[in-house]
Amino acid sequence: MTINIGVIGTGAIGREHIRRCSQVLQNSRVVALNDINRSNCEQVINELGLDAQIYDNAHDLINDTAVQAILVTSWGPTHEEFVLACIKAGKPVFCEKPLAVTAQGCLNIVEAEINAGKKLVQVGFMRPYDSGYRALKEVITRGDIGEPLMLHCAHRNPSVGDAYTTDMAITDTLIHELDVLRWLLNDDYVSAQVIFPRKTRNASSHLRDPQIVLLETTRGTRIDVEIFVNCDYGYDIQCEVVGELGIARLPEPVSVQTRSAAKLSTAILTDWKKRFIDAYDVELQDFIDNVASGEMTGPSAWDGYAAAVAADACVAAQNSGEILPVKMPPKPAFYA
Amino acid sequence: MTINIGVIGTGAIGREHIRRCSQVLQNSRVVALNDINRSNCEQVINELGLDAQIYDNAHDLINDTAVQAILVTSWGPTHEEFVLACIKAGKPVFCEKPLAVTAQGCLNIVEAEINAGKKLVQVGFMRPYDSGYRALKEVITRGDIGEPLMLHCAHRNPSVGDAYTTDMAITDTLIHELDVLRWLLNDDYVSAQVIFPRKTRNASSHLRDPQIVLLETTRGTRIDVEIFVNCDYGYDIQCEVVGELGIARLPEPVSVQTRSAAKLSTAILTDWKKRFIDAYDVELQDFIDNVASGEMTGPSAWDGYAAAVAADACVAAQNSGEILPVKMPPKPAFYA
């Protein structure tokens, strides 16, 4: 059974997802496109040789009966509106990060979905689909290291542009850890603190870089995440879980080991796009399979909301310097 | 463009490839099956929910105009006949190892293909499709380690059954290195020697295990391959290329690193089927893409022949204990 997909937003990420749905994944076909700039749609259709209809209005695309599922990859501030429309139309929707630009917007989606009585939303958090994180979770779940007590994490980029601001370290960068660590631990955050170490000279004048975020979960597990977006040396994601009986570590990406010029070395990626490239395929295939089976199992609207609430607390903690609570309502039975 | 595929032989490997072609890969559809046991075909059709026709005769399947490409995954001794029939029918054929059970059989296929005037055959050597070997080849090709001078390799299995004989260390096990190392070095073998170290007590009485095969290439590169099929500890493939300026090493499979019980460790695979599991997908997708494009670029009939000639020399060297020549005719321009 092939799923007919409509895509709203044909920018960089949208185009990548369209390519996946048409050339890589099973059982998917892109049949409808919308973009604020119609010519972008035409270009994508030409480039990828699609047989797809262009809609000038995203809502028309959503409501077209030929469209069975929607990918929302438009500008962030439009996500809430389009996702709500998909829910209203009763159609499964895959929405790229952020689900909404505010926690309240995410909550609106959660409530709409609950009212609709059916899970329809998958948020574009790809790390739970990464084979490394999955292997790490398996080790934890199998009990190899006992109960997790502490996580030491790092999210490092070689450099960022001048437009990158201090709060984006939370909303654009840490947001991935905020999602994947909840999933990894099957736990929720209760407090957040942000520490600003000595600043690297390589950061722009307005940016505080690096930062260390300290999180506490309901079970008391403590997480530290170093965010260092001008670390110079590479794109590097680290996650070490310290349990009661041992430690497990997220695998490094595969690389040829060489001995040359007095060094034993392996390469570190510099391009973030390559780090989780396989996870994007798995993530979208899962969405398509879930549309086919009628049951959404990926990162939910509630997960999107939880990440937004935690991110808000972290941004507040950046500003106050204090240890702040992360206030989450109890998880509705709907998402259990 | 979806390719209609016919499969001859629905045993373990055949079934896996049928699953790939129907559930994993792009642009392929299994439309025809043949097996010496018709009920095997029925079972596969039921299990995988295929819409495929069963042929009692493999040649009828090959000649059915609805079938655009053939996978030969039947019993080894039948390969030559079916591949020749595919060539005669002018249809692309993917043939699992061995291409033929004798070097002469492989040569018959090579000659038939040359006479047909078109490359139609891909042999099921999957290692050149493995991301690790590809990364290793990239390092070599980029010149990072200079010209390759020596290769130190190992092919280890935890254990083998009693039916495994000394010559199978060459024909079933080393055969993969014989193929992939030619590809890695873009070179051919000129001599072979086999050494029998002290035997492990874990091998059956009739089996000489481990063995070390020494190969020499036309450029003088020297290769040693340890074959140890009762190594006890795991399935482990090693390949280290020593060049004029440095050394590059085939990556180990990804694994979570743990610290527990006084050990810092990563897991070693024990099941060979998992080691190159992704490569099988890439290999078959490449075949399908090549069928669609009309140009075969994977391991060729010539590659199958070259591996067979080298294997014959190695088996002879097992018996003689001497350094024996590997006599290959010059590569026909057809395969350049």
Place this chain on the structure above:
Amino acid sequence: MTINIGVIGTGAIGREHIRRCSQVLQNSRVVALNDINRSNCEQVINELGLDAQIYDNAHDLINDTAVQAILVTSWGPTHEEFVLACIKAGKPVFCEKPLAVTAQGCLNIVEAEINAGKKLVQVGFMRPYDSGYRALKEVITRGDIGEPLMLHCAHRNPSVGDAYTTDMAITDTLIHELDVLRWLLNDDYVSAQVIFPRKTRNASSHLRDPQIVLLETTRGTRIDVEIFVNCDYGYDIQCEVVGELGIARLPEPVSVQTRSAAKLSTAILTDWKKRFIDAYDVELQDFIDNVASGEMTGPSAWDGYAAAVAADACVAAQNSGEILPVKMPPKPAFYA
């Protein structure tokens, strides 16, 4: 030139140092012993075949003109008295941790030494003598990773006895990091915070284990140290320095890598005594060499005082849960 050494306190550490001075190191000879239990001295003399005099009173040992340098390895609360007596006698003294049981006690020693006008004290911090830490400092000093911005450290023991209390995580365990990290960074602490993660079930009821200590230095470098004294898996010291251009990591102890039973592994120590065993030799040889040359260059009384002040702040931070200042007076020119 052989240095005649007197040793006060012949318990476990004292005995080890006596063995070093008599059997391992150059230019040292143990000529005088004191212990609250005279028979302990006799036993050590017999065991090691020493030609040494026993003193019933430590002050008599200190003042004996035959004794050129003193090792204080007695019970902690006696250290201050004996070190002050050595200073008064104008004799070089090596004092095991702690220099004194209070920061004020350390300060008394500092002041006495300054008044004496000559550096005479070396505190028994051995990590700056460890080849691993020295190699790490060399990498930092050479500028390979730019200015240090963050340190991620861990101090893990497999288990501790029931007598180990929550504050001992600072005064007995972290004290080593408090010393060596000042030395590594050539910097001082300005604030401390302690976080208590979820407690391991393997800790005794009264002990909070693990703990995370957060330190800030005058240059703004941020340090996190995980202290986990019932980590179960081994004795493990980690130190990762994140600089502006890269990261450098304290080497793991040497170990044979094995492949067996489906694991690629190296051993982790379980006995802390083996971790820095070579550093003790280097440390004491340095003391002896310094006695001979007349210039003390090892960890000074000021270093002992600084560690004590930082430890006091960390213990207070354990109790308050707050970020507390570490108040150090400026370093006297005497110690520059």
Place this chain on the structure above:
Amino acid sequence: MTINIGVIGTGAIGREHIRRCSQVLQNSRVVALNDINRSNCEQVINELGLDAQIYDNAHDLINDTAVQAILVTSWGPTHEEFVLACIKAGKPVFCEKPLAVTAQGCLNIVEAEINAGKKLVQVGFMRPYDSGYRALKEVITRGDIGEPLMLHCAHRNPSVGDAYTTDMAITDTLIHELDVLRWLLNDDYVSAQVIFPRKTRNASSHLRDPQIVLLETTRGTRIDVEIFVNCDYGYDIQCEVVGELGIARLPEPVSVQTRSAAKLSTAILTDWKKRFIDAYDVELQDFIDNVASGEMTGPSAWDGYAAAVAADACVAAQNSGEILPVKMPPKPAFYA
């Protein structure tokens, strides 16, 4: 008890050993020196502040009753004469490699020692004193990997001068493996073969580099040693022991791991002198301790002879290209 040592030959190695005996080791004192150039002795005495007598004739030094043990570090061709003189004088002698320049010369020493009725000779093979090889031997002896079946070794130098000839790959380079692998396996060689891979462009015109030496032991264990003395990238000693149950590997030298410039790397040594620097201290201390205890336990004259016999076979195998026997008489009970 301090041993009075006389040293014959004050070149580079001699000077290093004199420094060790006077400044690093316990219970040793250099009291006598001889060199074909008397001024060399004077220079060493001045540099190291020795209180030592100079002898114009090595035999006078050997026979001086004040000299309790002798180090022979003169020109290789003189070793046999001086070692025989030491045996005649009944004095323990440490002789640098080679024990003699021919196997027959070594055998002369063996016979003299047996006739003298007392082990007096230690040959300067330092690798059995290296902590890495010792740890490796411990793993083997403990049975962790079962019985050794194969050894894969490498001995690589970044480059050698023009004076280095093809046979020196055996006599100067492989000689260390020939000794240490016998010790590691507690076994003897029975055959040797040498293979010449494609030559590196970095070797001088007359030098065949790299080489691969294949050895067989009495128990059937097979050893391959890659000798590559212009490998460009560093000084690198590898030794991997493949046993019936697993594999153990000689540890790499300790190094700080760094992440910088898109590489995760550790340093490889380039200077061979640093690789086994600690082993020299342990080796000579062992000699001195053995002189004191009256029982020689280090590498014996028989070990020196065995290495010489194996080296002769390897040089012959370089020339013949054939698999040649290594003909060793049975080990005399004297050396059991």
